[in-house]
Amino acid sequence: xxxxxxxxxxxxxxxxxxxxxxxxxxxxxxxxxxxxxxxxxxxxxxxxxxxxxxxxxxxxxxxxxxxxxxxxxxxxxxxxxxxxxxxxxxxxxxxxxxxxxxxxxxxxxxxxxxxxxxxxxxxxxxxxxxxxxxxxxxxxxxxxxxxxxxxxxxxxxxxxxxxxxxxxxxxxxxxxxxxxxxxxxxxxxxxxxxxxxxxxxxxxxxxxxxxxxxxxxxxxxxxxxxxxxxxxxxxxxxxxxxxxxxxxxxxxxxxxxxxxxxxxx
Amino acid sequence: xxxxxxxxxxxxxxxxxxxxxxxxxxxxxxxxxxxxxxxxxxxxxxxxxxxxxxxxxxxxxxxxxxxxxxxxxxxxxxxxxxxxxxxxxxxxxxxxxxxxxxxxxxxxxxxxxxxxxxxxxxxxxxxxxxxxxxxxxxxxxxxxxxxxxxxxxxxxxxxxxxxxxxxxxxxxxxxxxxxxxxxxxxxxxxxxxxxxxxxxxxxxxxxxxxxxxxxxxxxxxxxxxxxxxxxxxxxxxxx
Numbered sequence: 001x002x003x004x005x006x007x008x009x010x011x012x013x014x015x016x017x018x019x020x021x022x023x024x025x026x027x028x029x030x031x032x033x034x035x036x037x038x039x040x041x042x043x044x045x046x047x048x049x050x051x052x053x054x055x056x057x058x059x060x061x062x063x064x065x066x067x068x069x070x071x072x073x074x075x076x077x078x079x080x081x082x083x084x085x086x087x088x089x090x091x092x093x094x095x096x097x098x099x100x101x102x103x104x105x106x107x108x109x110x111x112x113x114x115x116x117x118x119x120x121x122x123x124x125x126x127x128x129x130x131x132x133x134x135x136x137x138x139x140x141x142x143x144x145x146x147x148x149x150x151x152x153x154x155x156x157x158x159x160x161x162x163x164x165x166x167x168x169x170x171x172x173x174x175x176x177x178x179x180x181x182x183x184x185x186x187x188x189x190x191x192x193x194x195x196x197x198x199x200x201x202x203x204x205x206x207x208x209x210x211x212x213x214x215x216x217x218x219x220x221x222x223x224x225x226x227x228x229x230x231x232x233x234x235x236x237x238x239x240x241x242x243x244x245x246x247x248x249x250x251x252x253x254x255x256x257x258x259x260x261x262x263x264x265x
Numbered sequence: 266x267x268x269x270x271x272x273x274x275x276x277x278x279x280x281x282x283x284x285x286x287x288x289x290x291x292x293x294x295x296x297x298x299x300x301x302x303x304x305x306x307x308x309x310x311x312x313x314x315x316x317x318x319x320x321x322x323x324x325x326x327x328x329x330x331x332x333x334x335x336x337x338x339x340x341x342x343x344x345x346x347x348x349x350x351x352x353x354x355x356x357x358x359x360x361x362x363x364x365x366x367x368x369x370x371x372x373x374x375x376x377x378x379x380x381x382x383x384x385x386x387x388x389x390x391x392x393x394x395x396x397x398x399x400x401x402x403x404x405x406x407x408x409x410x411x412x413x414x415x416x417x418x419x420x421x422x423x424x425x426x427x428x429x430x431x432x433x434x435x436x437x438x439x440x441x442x443x444x445x446x447x448x449x450x451x452x453x454x455x456x457x458x459x460x461x462x463x464x465x466x467x468x469x470x471x472x473x474x475x476x477x478x479x480x481x482x483x484x485x486x487x488x489x490x491x492x493x494x495x496x497x498x499x500x501x502x503x504x
Contacts, residue, residue, distance in 0.1 A: 221342055248344045250482030260344045262271050 014041035017182060017212045018063060018100075023077035025058050025067065032058045034236040036077070040182065045204055045213045047227035047244065049220055051259065054233040056216050060184050063214065064100035065093045081182070098125050101180035105187040107167030109159030109174070114151050117159040117170055118142060121178040137177055145173035146203050165196025172203060183207065185215040189222065201226050220260055224248050232256045276341050283333045283354050284410070290326040290361045291406040293319065295399050297368035298465065302395035304375045305458070306388055313375035316368055323365035330358040349482065353475040357409065360468040360475075364402065367461040374454045381451040387437050391459055394430040398466045401427065405472040409479070417476035420469055421485070427466035434459045 018040040025033035033055040040046055040063070048056035058067070065086060067073040079086050086096055098121065109117050118138045121127075128134040138155070142148040147169040151162070159170050168188060175183060185204070189197040204213055204226050217223050223230055224244060231241040232253070240247065240256045251257045271277050297316050304313040334355050337343060343351050401420055408416035438456050441448040477485045 220344065224344070249348060251345050257345050258269065261347045262273055262276065263269050 014044050016040065017042040017082065019078075019080045020059075020062070021078045023059065023062060023075065023079060025055070025062060025076075026074045027070065028072040032236055033062075036238045038231060038238060038241060040212055040214055041229065042212055043209055044229055045208045045215060045227040046229045046231065047223035048214065048216045048231050048233060049218075049223050049259070050233035050239075052218075055236040056231075056233045057186055059233070059238075060186055060214060060216050063182065063184055064097045064102055066097075066102065068093055095125075098178040099180055100182040100184060101175035101178060102184045102186070103168070103171050103175050103188045106191050107164060107171050109162070109167050109170050111158065111160055113156045114142075114159050114162070114170060115155040118173050118177045121174060125178055127178065141173040141177040142170075144176055144203075144207065145169045146199060147173055163196075165192050165199060168192055168196065168200060169203065172200070176207070180211060182212045182214065185213065187216055187218060190218065197222070220248075232259060234259065276343075276347075279333070279337050279341060280343075280347065280350055283330055283337065284350070286326060286330050286333065287354050287357055287361070288406065288410065290323060290330070290358060291402065293323050293326070294361050294364045294368065295402055297323065297365055298371075298395055298399050298402070298462075301368045301371040301375075302392045304372060305378065306392050308375060308379040308383075310376045310379060313372040316372035320365050320369040323362060327358045327362040331355060346479070349479045353409070353479045356475050357406075357472050360471045364465045364468050367465050370461055371458050374458060378451055378454055381454070382445075382447055384438075384441055384448065384451055384455065387434060387441065387452070387455050390430070390434045390437060391455065391462065394427060394434065394459065394462055397423075397430065398427055398462050398469065401466055401469040402472070405469045405476065408473060408476045412476070412480050414477055414480050417473040418485075420473035424466045424470045427463060431459055431463040 016039040018038075020036055020038045020040075023033060023036040024031070036055075036059055038059075048060060050056045061067045062075055062079060063086075067075055075087065081096070081100065085091070086100075110120065112120070115138055118141050119134050122134060122137050128137055139148060139152075142151060147166060150166060151157075151170075159167065162170060168191070172183075172188070189200050192200065201222065204215065207213060208228075215223070215226065227244045229241070230244045230247040232239045232247065232251075232255070234255050240251060240253045242252075247256065248260060251260060257263075297319055300312055301316045303309065304316060334351050337351050341347075401423055404416055404423075405420045407413070408420065435456065438452040438459075442452045474485055477483075
């Protein structure tokens with residue numbers, strides 16, 4: 001197969017950061033996710049696409065045990081982070097979520113200052129020893145989130161006073177302040193305008209060299225733009241998972257084809 | 266192949282629109298080839314003139330197809346088989362435009378040949394070759410519309426017959442030139458014509474390969490059979 005060789009994005013050498021095997025999720029009677037096997041590669045942006053209710057967000061939430069907070073949810077199967085079972089009883093979900101961070105659909109800054117939004121994670125996880133170190137983490141995180149230049153003169157202003165795009169970048173800065181190894185993003189741009197979306201996408205592209213990014217998106221063009229690997233979910237099944245260029249030029253499964261070309265799936 | 270419709274029906278209309286333009290272009294090229302061969306056969310300079318002038322319509326269609334495809338890419342962001350449809354439409358339009366140029370070139374030589382010694386045998390061979398090539402072109406375009414890999418593969422195979430016809434004409438012209446030096450000028454013209462028609466066969470093969478790419482997502486990788494080996498053109502027929 002010699003399709004899209006030039007556009008093929010280097011993922012072949014990446015090792016698996018997270019591995020999921022036979023993952024099933026039930027919400028009460030509802031069987032939301034059926035037997036999903038996925039390797040999330042290190043240093044790679046992986047996009048999850050699929051119609052509403054296909055299980056992509058459910059699966060994303062399994063990766064840092066966010067489903068633990070849903071009373072009716074039952075997760076079976078195995079998910080490993082660096083070979084370690086994250087559903088093991090000895091794993092503290094709070095510590096796990098510092099390693100596997102999350103950014104949500106709507107920007108949700110804490111009702112605190114810009115500085116405190118970013119400093120909160122490192123402080124509760126005890127990642128810094130003194131104020132100077134904490135200042136440094138806040139600055140680095142805000143710089144990585146491409147927000148520093150816009151807010152450096154008003155770090156004590158409330159985070160909620162920023163624009164939507166800035167708030168989302170603040171949430172990303174907050175998520176990366178704990179130096180996560182994997183960053184989960186659940187439709188991070190759906191509430192943003194095109195410019196703010198482009199800034200967040202640029203940020204994702206820069207961040208993925210430092211850690212794995214997994215992004216759930218309804219915009220197939222966004223998946224095509226930012227990811228190296230794409231997984232297509234449909235009715236709780238992982239239908240196809242492969243190199244993004246291959247998925248968008250020559251998908252192997254007819255259901256993927258129907259979905260990405262905008263036909264009835 | 267995808268037979269179900271897009272949720273956005275305007276997308277279907279756009280895709281069908283560019284493909285209809287390619288078919289229209291194909292029809293014009295087929296007629297231009299046949300008319301040009303007919304004009305050559307009967308030294309009909311008026312018909313040749315019409316073929317010559319008609320190439321402008323083919324060029325205009327190519328430009329229109331490329332513009333429509335650019336719009337489609339920009340506005341609809343086609344993916345997977347839709348993307349391959351747009352890409353193949355563009356390449357086939359380019360193939361057809363070249364074929365139109367060859368028909369025009371043939372037509373331009375008709376008045377010149379009218380003033381030179383006639384070679385009915387060679388002209389008849391060229392006419393038969395033109396018919397074979399036009400049939401290849403037609404089959405390649407039919408394969409495109411039907412998304413039929415079998416027909417497309419058959420076109421690739423049959424191009425070697427055209428190559429062999431070209432070799433035979435080459436030797437025939439060579440014989441005429443050896444017999445009588447006054448035949449050299451018409452034979453050189455007829456040779457360019459034969460070579461151009463043989464090139465149209467290659468473009469038909471190119472279109473057939475686009476069909477295979479459109480349907481399978483990959484270009485056929487094994488080398489297609491070729492009837493032209495250089496040894497066939499040494500001018501020393503061994504048989």
